[in-house]
Amino acid sequence: MILPNIEKRQKNSSIHDKVMFLLNDLYTESNLSRDQLFFLLEHLSKEELPHLYNLAYKKKYTYYQNKVFMRGLLEISNYCSRGCHYCGIHRQNKVISRYRLSKEQIYTCIDEAYSLGYKTYVLQGGEDPYFTDELMEEIIREIKQRYPNTRITLSLGERSYASYKRLYEAGADRYLLRHETASKELYQHLHPSDMDFEQRRECLTNLKEIGYQVGAGFMVHTPKQTNQDLVEDLLYLKELKPDMIGIGPFLAHSSTVFKEASSGTLEETLVMVALTRLMHPEVLLPATTALGSLHKIGREKALKVGANVLMPNISPTATRKDYEIYESKICIDDTADHCRNCIESRVVGVNHQIDLSVGDPIYYNERR
Ligand code: 5AD
Numbered sequence: 183m184i185l186p187n188i189e190k191r192q193k194n195s196s197i198h199d200k201v202m203f204l205l206n207d208l209y210t211e212s213n214l215s216r217d218q219l220f221f222l223l224e225h226l227s228k229e230e231l232p233h234l235y236n237l238a239y240k241k242k243y244t245y246y247q248n249k250v251f252m253r254g255l256l257e258i259s260n261y262c263s264r265g266c267h268y269c270g271i272h273r274q275n276k277v278i279s280r281y282r283l284s285k286e287q288i289y290t291c292i293d294e295a296y297s298l299g300y301k302t303y304v305l306q307g308g309e310d311p312y313f314t315d316e317l318m319e320e321i322i323r324e325i326k327q328r329y330p331n332t333r334i335t336l337s338l339g340e341r342s343y344a345s346y347k348r349l350y351e352a353g354a355d356r357y358l359l360r361h362e363t364a365s366k367e368l369y370q371h372l373h374p375s376d377m378d379f380e381q382r383r384e385c386l387t388n389l390k391e392i393g394y395q396v397g398a399g400f401m402v403h404t405p406k407q408t409n410q411d412l413v414e415d416l417l418y419l420k421e422l423k424p425d426m427i428g429i430g431p432f433l434a435h436s437s438t439v440f441k442e443a444s445s446g447t448l449e450e451t452l453v454m455v456a457l458t459r460l461m462h463p464e465v466l467l468p469a470t471t472a473l474g475s476l477h478k479i480g481r482e483k484a485l486k487v488g489a490n491v492l493m494p495n496i497s498p499t500a501t502r503k504d505y506e507i508y509e510s511k512i513c514i515d516d517t518a519d520h521c522r523n524c525i526e527s528r529v530v531g532v533n534h535q536i537d538l539s540v541g542d543p544i545y546y547n548e549r550r
């Protein structure tokens with residue numbers, strides 16, 4: 183069980199004092215030891231949450247103020263050769279209909295996204311062999327030729343070093359590949375035997391070495407996940423130093439082996455988002471669609487505890503419902519235009535401000 187005291191803890195002022203002390207320490211040092219992180223997760227309760235959330239917001243504000251970077255998310259294919267146990271588009275799911283967008287459909291969506299103001303496009307899909315290096319290279323070059331001062335993010339799963347390199351050279355700037363969990367045992371529980379924990383990590387180090395801005399991340403409350411596992415996630419991220427960290431609740435899907443499992447909660451996910459902001463002051467942290475699907479103002483709540491990126495859907499309305507990695511996904515009947523406006527009013531509603539620049543992390547120009 184994760185965060186066992188989050189709902190209610192017996193009154194105990196010495197534990198309360200220690201938790202407050204650790205939160206303050208995390209705020210000033212951006213780090214804690216393995217034991218301290220574990221103590222925090224074991225004992226954190228509702229009593230300390232306002233303090234944690236305030237510190238995380240303050241930290242975000244120091245680096246990014248109340249700006250929210252926007253990325254248009256295009257779901258290019260729901261074909262997948264993988265069998266991740268949690269995911270609704272896993273290869274054995276016969277219930278969903280499969281689709282892939284043509285080059286022309288992709289360009290049409292990007293044209294529309296550009297006209298809506300987006301300067302970053304995330305091309306996401308299952309691991310679909312149809313999208314070869316040749317084809318991806320052509321698509322990346324075409325988008326960059328149409329819109330030179332933009333950023334292309336890929337989220338296409340595990341590929342070879344040579345493939346990542348080729349797509350980077352074609353003009354891709356960023357790559358999202360969640361590590362999913364930093365514990366080998368849990369990784370094996372969540373994935374079939376043909377997926378390899380070390381290989382996934384190697385993909386992430388390869389992406390960094392090639393020069394991509396890299397996004398890692400994990401789900402909160404997956405089956406069998408413990409506080410120990412979450413501590414490993416926080417420490418692994420400290421070591422990897424990704425540019426972006428995607429954190430969302432695990433949401434049980436009825437066509438997966440985890441259909442009976444319990445899903446993550448809003449509070450658990452917000453705690454992990456807030457702790458991640460404190461440990462990684464400069465990182466890009468999305469308020470995830472999964473959180474928005476779990477709770478009607480889940481994304482807004484994430485913005486208030488340290489998140490600073492939103493990824494509204496720019497996929498054609500017709501295919502949205504089929505990109506069902508979890509159920510009750512929001513926006514499936516909406517258009518890119520509708521989501522763009524919806525997001526803006528939500529952001530403004532919580533005293534944040536839309537930022538339509540390419541949205542690199544603040545240290546990015548210094549490092550290059
Ligand atoms: N619930 C929540 N998140 C999920 N993902 C996949 N399936 C689910 C689910 N059932 C997340 C994974 C993946 C990302 C694209 O979506 O972390 O990396």
Ligand code: FES
Pocket residue numbers: 494495512513516520521522524525
């Ligand atoms: Fe799509 Fe609100 S973001 S409808």
